Amino acid sequence: MVYVSSTTSPKSVIIIMLDTLMDKPLQRALKEERIPAFTYFLEQGKYFSNVVAPFPTMSVNVESTLLTGHYSDQHGVPSLVWYNNEENRIINYGTHIMDMMKLGLSKSMYDALYRLNNEHLNTKVKTIHEELHEQGKQSASINPLVHRGKTPHYLKIPRFIRYFVPIDKQIETFTSAKFVYGRLSKLSSLKKYSRLWNKYGFNNNFSVQEFTQLVHNNEIPDFSLVYLPDHDKNVHKNGPMDVKGIKDMDQNLQTILDSFPTWEEALKNHIWILIGDNGQSHVNKDRRQAIVDVRKLLLPLKITKLRKGVQKDDQVVLANNLRSCLIYSLNTNDVPLNTIVEKLKEDDRLEIIAWKMNDWIYVTSANNKGSFQFKENGEMKDEYNQTWVLDGDPSILDLRIQEDHIYFGEFPDALKRLHSTLHSHQGDFVVTSVKPGYEFSGEVTPSHPGGASHGGFHKNDSLIPMVVTGTESMPDSLRIVDFKNWILNLIK
Structure with missing residues (x-):
């Protein structure tokens, strides 16, 4: 024709x-x-x-x-990989065939082929x-x-x-x-x-x-x-x-x-x-330096194994998204989010660490004694006419403040993007992202030393x-x- x-x-x-x-x-x-x-x-x-x-x-x-x-x-x-609190299981739409096999291949395929669009x-x-x-x-x-x-x-x-x-x-x-x-x-x-x-x-x-x-x-x-x-x-x-x-x-x-x-x-x-x-973002060639293993950072907490699924004595679930990671506490009385945050702060390869508490979003970074917190509907206005209440050290998110205006640096639309991620689904969790040059590792999820990766919060x-x-x-x-x-x- x-x-x-x-x-x-x-x-x-x-x-x-x-x-x-x-x-x-x-x-x-x-x-x-x-x-x-x-x-x-x-x-x-x-x-x-x-x-x-x-x-x-x-x-x-x-x-x-x-x-x-x-x-x-x-x-x-929320992302390619996340934890469904209602179903008490990890959702993975397709990081690697071995990840999906460990979670149950038919269930993971059904998540990607049907539930993603028709339910999630x-x-x-x-x-x-x-x-x-x-x-x-x-x-x-x-x-x-x-x-x-x-x-x-x-x-x-x-x-x-x-x-x-x-x-x-x-x-x-x-x-x-x-x-x-x-x-x-x-x-x-x-x-x-x-x-x-x-x-x-x-x-x-x-x-x-x-x-x-x-x-x-x-x-x-x-x-x-x-x-x-x-x-x-x-x-x-x-x-x-x-x-x-x-x-x-x-x-x-x-x-x-x-x-x-x-x-x-x-x-x-x-x-x-x-x-x-x-x-x-580029990932450094030296695998030992480039790859951040969150499981080691969280020791001795008991982390859910993919093949076993969430067990009765598990304390933490990890959802690795290459250069970002969602870290869930299964019981905040047992493992408060602050416990996870303090363990993550020990590694200076982590660029931002954020979590929500009541109406506030809290943000810190590795080896940073200070913190920053914000919530919606304040008198401060950002580049997209979104309004916020700010408290603490805004340099943690590389924010520039001029009178009542907020300008973004290394992290575009930083406030709304973090706020959205932390309100995207049920559960008590911390979201963290690594600096350029680094990537998180999981049980199987592929890593890319000497190459590049995404998922992170940085402007790259x-x-x-x-x-x-x-x-x-x-x-x-x-x-x-x-x-x-x-x-x-x-x-x-």
């Missing part, structure tokens, strides 16, 4: 989410490499280098925030897909983990997986009208697969193949979110300044643009938003670039949490 452009209807919005796209390596690639697609988008659009991602800086949290227009205190997906993502907040459906408009979700909408689809579990994992052949989920989730739910009949995991479709080439199918069939909906995941592993392995993955992503973007009659027509008839999901993990073409409109602020209303207004 020949592509037909529309000159009368409103432009559709196409978001290409480029995993781990960061400003500095992109600028390097523009100077040193030939990346014609990125160059073309930049020439035709506006570029922003410092969009703020939610914390912890993990994809499920980022996608949930983008689609709902809320931080995790409202959308309810707060049903009281609407996603972009849901709102557009209610307006009689269509949307597409091409490979992001978070995709809740109003249209029922079936995830078809391959026989190879069902041979090893006791899981239903089909899982019903509700998502966008056009929906791709690897080979579990696809649009095209093409079979361009390679290695074992890649053949299940969770890779850049498959995302591009499926979206260009919409282009060729004249089925581009009012809104499309297309996720290209591959660059993440390049940066984990090679470090933040890796440009090979950027060159590969440029090839993907060229393929998408080439599916239109001309590149000019592609940009003329659609609003394009190219955006990263999180940054990454938190600031991402964005290119926008086809509109002069901008969101209220350069935070992912503020993009939903902007996107919906673009589609009106």
Whole structure:
């Protein structure tokens, strides 16, 4: 079918989410490499280098925030790994196959394939897909983990997986009208697969193949979110300044643009938003120094083992999210949060340590005798017009105070992001993040000495670039949490 452009209807919005796209390596690639697609988008659009991602800086949290227009205190997906107090178990949407096997592979797969979107993502907040459906408009979700909408689809579990994992052949989920989730739910009949995991479709080439199918069939909906995941592993392995993955992503973007009659027509008839999901910080080469083992810091407290699950005499549960970690006390009479905090403060590789008590959020850092506390609805106003009551040493969060205004330094939107994380789900817990150069270790979760990692609170993990073409409109602020209303207004 020949592509037909529309000159009368409103432009559709196409978001290409480029995993781990960061400003500095992109600028390097523009100077040193030939990346014609990125160059073309930049020439035709506006570029922003410092969009703020939610914390912890993990994809499920980022996608949930983008689609709902809320931080995790409202959308309810705290991070990639967290402890569900109601079910008394650790939720893991996919750090490593061994982590998931220890937790129970069928249960972990069901968490990722069904519960994430249909139970854990707060049903009281609407996603972009849901709102557009209610307006009689269509949307597409091409490979992001978070995709809740109003249209029922079936995830078809391959026989190879069902041979090893006791899981239903089909899982019903509700998502966008056009929906791709690897080979579990696809649009095209093409079979361009390679290695074992890649053949299940969770890779850049498959995302591009499926979206260009919409282009060729004249089925581009009012809104499309297309996720290209591959660059993440390049940066984990090679470090933040890796440009090979950027060159590969440029090839993907060229393929998408080439599916239109001309590149000019592609940009003329659609609003394009190219955006990263999180940054990454370098991890030092010396594993002994780079990897922070929280289990050792918390000795002699008894920590839940993944394979055993929470036992009667366990005191602490760990939810490791690479450069951040959620640490839960199972009984604060037995292990007060202050006990956990004091143990963590012994390691100067930890950058921030935070916990909530009543209405206040308390923050300290390693080897820091002072503390800082804050709560909502005060007379102090930050860069995003959020108001706070502050007490203590604001330098712990690298805050600059001028009269009644708060300005952020190394930790973008520090107050709201911490406040949201600590109100994102039930339980008594401490959240901590390590400095650039370091990463937390778990029982199995992969570590990346000599490479890079994310999940942290630092601006390296938190600031991402964005290119926008086809509109002069901008969101209220350069935070992912503020993009939903902007996107919906673009589609009106």
